[in-house]
Amino acid sequence: xxxxxxxxxxxxxxxxxxxxxxxxxxxxxxxxxxxxxxxxxxxxxxxxxxxxxxxxxxxxxxxxxxxxxxxxxxxxxxxxxxxxxxxxxxxxxx
Ligand SMILES: [Zn+2]
Numbered sequence: 001x002x003x004x005x006x007x008x009x010x011x012x013x014x015x016x017x018x019x020x021x022x023x024x025x026x027x028x029x030x031x032x033x034x035x036x037x038x039x040x041x042x043x044x045x046x047x048x049x050x051x052x053x054x055x056x057x058x059x060x061x062x063x064x065x066x067x068x069x070x071x072x073x074x075x076x077x078x079x080x081x082x083x084x085x086x087x088x089x090x091x092x093x094x
Contacts (some may be wrong), residue, residue, distance in 0.1 A: 001055075002031075003057065004033075004053045005033070006030045006032060006033040007030065007031070007033070008030065008031055009029065009030035009045055009050050010028070010030075011026065011027075011028060011029075012027060012028070012029040012040065012092075012093055013026050013089060013093055014027055014028060014051065014094050015089065015090060015093050015094060024089065025042065027040050027041060027042040027043060028040065028041055028042070030045065057081060065081060065083045065085075066083065067081055067082070068080070068081040070092075071080060072085060
């Protein structure tokens, strides 16, 4: 069985949020196959089982630390790794 990806979403925080444009506000950026534009929104992604055909799979991926290789939440709680995720967010989404 071959699969084709039809939707993508990325947790792309708005790092210029808030009144002073210095707050990090969580939001999704999503696009679908065939869409020219992507959408950004801050409500949960809804994947209703009735709107997708049987066999549809949903995968969620999180970034892994370039230094220790652990996924982000594991790395953040690991005192042994110094990777600066806040700085990464600033660079990635500015
Ligand atoms: Zn790490």
